[in-house]
Amino acid sequence: MNAKNAHASSFRDPSGYIFVEDGKINRVINPIYFEQYKALRDSGFYQNLIKNDLLIAHKEISSSEDNVVIQAEKIPFITYPYEWSFNMYKEAALLILRLQKYSLEHGFSLKDATAFNIAFHKSKAIFIDTLSFDFYEEDSPWRAYKQFIMHFFGPLVLAHYHGAQQLKLLSNFIDGIPVKMISSMLPLKTKLSPLLYSNIHLLAKLEDKHNEDYKGEAKAGKLTKKGQLNIIESLYGYIKKLELKEASEWGNYYDKINYSDEAFVEKSRIINDWVNTLQPKSLIDIGGNDGTFVRKLEQSVETALVCDIDNNAIDFNHKTMKLAKEDYMLPFVLDVLNPSAAIGLNNTERDSFLDRVKAFAPDITLALAVIHHMSLSGNVPFDRSAEFFATFSEHLIIEFPKREDSWVKRLLKNKMDFKDHFGFYNLVEFKNSYQKYFNILEEEVVADSERILFLMEVKQ
Amino acid sequence: MYFTFSFLFSYIYKKSNMTLLYFDPGLGAMIIQTIIAAVAGVILFSKNLMHKIKVFLGIGKPIEDDVFDDIDIKDSDKENN
Numbered sequence: 001m002n003a004k005n006a007h008a009s010s011f012r013d014p015s016g017y018i019f020v021e022d023g024k025i026n027r028v029i030n031p032i033y034f035e036q037y038k039a040l041r042d043s044g045f046y047q048n049l050i051k052n053d054l055l056i057a058h059k060e061i062s063s064s065e066d067n068v069v070i071q072a073e074k075i076p077f078i079t080y081p082y083e084w085s086f087n088m089y090k091e092a093a094l095l096i097l098r099l100q101k102y103s104l105e106h107g108f109s110l111k112d113a114t115a116f117n118i119a120f121h122k123s124k125a126i127f128i129d130t131l132s133f134d135f136y137e138e139d140s141p142w143r144a145y146k147q148f149i150m151h152f153f154g155p156l157v158l159a160h161y162h163g164a165q166q167l168k169l170l171s172n173f174i175d176g177i178p179v180k181m182i183s184s185m186l187p188l189k190t191k192l193s194p195l196l197y198s199n200i201h202l203l204a205k206l207e208d209k210h211n212e213d214y215k216g217e218a219k220a221g222k223l224t225k226k227g228q229l230n231i232i233e234s235l236y237g238y239i240k241k242l243e244l245k246e247a248s249e250w251g252n253y254y255d256k257i258n259y260s261d262e263a264f265v266e267k268s269r270i271i272n273d274w275v276n277t278l279q280p281k282s283l284i285d286i287g288g289n290d291g292t293f294v295r296k297l298e299q300s301v302e303t304a305l306v307c308d309i310d311n312n313a314i315d316f317n318h319k320t321m322k323l324a325k326e327d328y329m330l331p332f333v334l335d336v337l338n339p340s341a342a343i344g345l346n347n348t349e350r351d352s353f354l355d356r357v358k359a360f361a362p363d364i365t366l367a368l369a370v371i372h373h374m375s376l377s378g379n380v381p382f383d384r385s386a387e388f389f390a391t392f393s394e395h396l397i398i399e400f401p402k403r404e405d406s407w408v409k410r411l412l413k414n415k416m417d418f419k420d421h422f423g424f425y426n427l428v429e430f431k432n433s434y435q436k437y438f439n440i441l442e443e444e445v446v447a448d449s450e451r452i453l454f455l456m457e458v459k460q
Numbered sequence: 461m462y463f464t465f466s467f468l469f470s471y472i473y474k475k476s477n478m479t480l481l482y483f484d485p486g487l488g489a490m491i492i493q494t495i496i497a498a499v500a501g502v503i504l505f506s507k508n509l510m511h512k513i514k515v516f517l518g519i520g521k522p523i524e525d526d527v528f529d530d531i532d533i534k535d536s537d538k539e540n541n
Contacts, residue, residue, distance in 0.1 A: 052533055087527070094528055102533040146489035198492075198499040206488040221490060227497030234500035236531045237507065322527040 008348035015131040029068040081115035082171040083332040085314035091125045092118040093152035097236045109136040113144035115151040122327040141223040150176025164311035179204040263449035268296045280363030287370030291317040307334035337378045357392045365393040376411040382433030390437035396456045405450035
């Protein structure tokens, strides 16, 4: 446990810990977990999950009496549960249930079910905690059941009834949302559902009732494997059918805005010209909606992060990406005015968005149709948004809609009496502010629109 | 039917409450799984039954375009051996 150089998030499980060396992700396995590790390795259990892209690949790099060290495949950019869209969250929850069913069928069981054990890699949810599997003890209940409810089932059901914003709760409850809280937030009618009543309300009742009983005289009940499989399968069936009730903030965005077909094609051509010249390996599209413009790129990139504030746009992108089997795109939900903070013990357990994106250092940042929202809806001065965009990429492609643009007009109109305070929103002020942080390399008007595209390079 | 379920749960809960007076909160979640498994069994049974009836009557819903996998993981190792 007092491991040297252990990763800040790797301290809960005594089975081992992660350390990063020369950019490589290594996992030390302690003797306490040797028996499980060898059984999982020698039975082909690990290998089959890796082959199916369900468990992150690893190779053993050393083995001694004191420890075994394995090296895991590196995931370019880690997203956290509070950055997943509803369907991404669903995919992660279903993966846990699939893994537990498979484990049970092979004599193992997941000993924990935290949402932080899942990452998205090559368009799929993947399990990243290689040491989470333990031996299944005959007729024992699932130890991680409550954690599954707190990390997955609860947030998903809350999102179903109250909207996708509920999924962000996990950033405040790193160990899962308290069951009592989930129960109290659900509508009364959920008590009439046998599945919701038993998995949430009854569980909350028991937890609440015995919260202060620490004599520990009771023994864990017995549960047959068939019984446990029933729980898993019923939760799987319920979650798979779960849907959101809300409409999208940006749904059909491209139909609603004032782009003519010509402007749309022209915008795409300009971006492609610039991107082809720069030949990036990675990029981030901030406010990237459903990934439309990233898909229009001729230059292929290894990793493209596409983030947006709107859950439904990310969900749509997630579905498109899966159906098209695109493995380079990583969509996630991000509020650019309040990006995910660093949380957990010492504020180092889960990194902030800014720290992660700085480490990832995408070659290009795309900020298309986003500056007017930051400036006019978020009241962010140009200086401050320029400072933000200058922190993680060498190049920035940014779109500036002029005051004559219909969307800008709408946003200004919404300001009513306060409208006069937004006189700063003009091309001259924009360029002056951005030139403090960037050199403007290219500037091109998008024909048949009131928008201008800029290619900028960060000042050294 | 749902009212019957709710009543039944409350009854079982009150009964179990008498015998299991003291336990760790984590244990609570372990113990309750027996009840949840029984409920899940009934849900799965009735779902399968409804499915069979629908198939029999020819009113089953067509399979939608789904991006989520089936619960079963292919055991490729065993197949290869």
